[in-house]
Amino acid sequence: MTELSRRHLLAGAAAAGATTALSPFTSPSADAAVPPTGAQAPGFYRYKVGDYECTSINDGVFLRPIDNFVSNVAKDEAQAAADSAYMPKGMVAVPFNPQLINTGSKLVLIDCGNGVSMLGPSKGRAGRTLQNLAAAGVDPKSIDIVLMSHLHPDHTNGIRAADGSMAFPNAEIMVPAKDWEFWMSDENAAKAQSNEMMKNYFANVKKIYAGIESKVTKYDWGKEVAPGITSIATPGHTPGHTSFAVASGSSKILIQSDVTNIPEFFLRNPDWHVVYDVDPETAQTTRHKFYDMAAAEKATVVGFHFPFPSIGHVEKDGAKYRLVPVGWDPVI
Template sequence: MSLSRRDLLAGAAVAGAAATLSPLMSTADAAAPTAGAQAPGFYRYKVGAYECTSINDGANTFPMPDGFVKNLPKEQALAAAEAAYMPKGMVTVPFNPQLINTGSKLILIDTGNGVANLEPSKGAVGRTLQNLAAAGVDAKAIDIVLLSHLHPDHTNGIRAADGSIAFPNAEIMVPAKDWEFWTSDENAAKAQSNPMMKNYFANVKKTFAGIETKVTRYDWGKEVAPGITSISTPGHTPGHSSFAVASGNSKVLIQSDVTNIPEFFLRNPDWHVLFDVDPAVAQETRHKFYDMAAAEKATVVGFHFTFPSIGHVEKDGSKYRLIPSAWNPTI
């Protein structure tokens, strides 16, 4: 049986007529009143013997700023957003920390925007703690907080709403090169004329004030936690790091911010996002990383991929495309 345009229009007319016959019906009269909230945002997946969980910190939708893509006209970036069905004139950036349960350690990779931003953002971001709890994880049980780099949307979740440490029993691990860059008074002084960079330096100072003794610096190419090896992926920041999580014969690549939203910067790896400290190096890193991921047919997890943020990357000429993984109800 096939439906014609006439059939569809007729059906719409009947539905409209039915609505007009009950003008006094309200939401309160409905059998199932609207809930007004999303379900908890967590998704489990397996890497060998490890149980991993993608934790949704939220998604921020905002008017696309001038220079969001630095090396092409704004109109072209807006067209890419429209092609990705984002709200007109806007751009949406998701945030997804990852929890790795090795059996002996609970490791949280990145922490999100921080619960202090939950109310000011009207629930858009800052959901990591509540979604960890929904997933059955007590923040006090986290053994390691493993940071890919020191931008606010990855570090601010270290602090609870009252400013205390959200993960009081965790060792905090940071990339040595990023720590060196962002804690340098000389670098901070050079950044005073750039409002975004000025804010980043100030945020690092505020976030880590008084907890320096809990911070361990790690280098690239090392096993930084059981089954987790750090990968050199600079450009977004000087010490930006990705991770290979391996157990048995299984492996996933956690790409952190090698790309920001994939609809823009994975499809167009030569575009320069506003947030990259060294755009040329970030561009080179994207090609190297995605060539490797595509050649290995590796599962890739992206901090700024649409939740649950898991998929595969394929080469598409000189560009790449993301193939989201199918939802697995049984992990």
């Protein structure tokens, strides 16, 4: 009986390399070498909610230094969580996943990603929503509503095309009333001048919505904001941060937006605070309430920062939670 060990694995890898190196001399090949493709497959995944056809659209996965990503624990503790998730050393991998909901009467895009202006600076890692919509056969002109969960750049900047024009020219742009009030306030912006990140966020909202302010529809919580889509109050990440219940027939999903950022950190450690939270304590309270509800209902949950295709179930695990991703289904 042969026992498997790390020594055997390394020896096997070395032997395989030697065989490859010798193969031109030991066994002639009829096939020419095939160069690597160097490109990933399009990022979209379709699923059903009752009669609604939904599509998870990947905007990319951004790598950022771990630094202060978790604001209320030591960097070493956050690094240990990253290591447990096999992330690149010293980095955090953050996915972005807008959701397209076809209700039959309306085509609704929930959040729209970082925008194509991020493709260059991120070296193609972020800003992929438009190209993945195209790969999914969706013309941006056909989208009726772009529904924002909140006004952070990775959710809202995608409304602009590369030349600054509207990426979804026929869409109604809907934003949470409370978030609009907060980010458009000159008084709030003045208070944020000492915080570089918040200062930039305020400036970004003004820039992205410049010239279209009067065309933006503000919505409230607890309302049907589009057919079968109801807004849910989940404040803390931002003052107007919103999640959504999407229901058709007897089927329902919860789109949690940024109730938690990446689950490897903030489901496993629900009292950790992501650096982007405007009100971390409220966000923490919201997180527990939302996931206690989702776990009790055994609800399907969609997370903007969950690993693509970003769909799963959240279970209680003592005082923590864990994500159980859905299995890939080749049939819609």
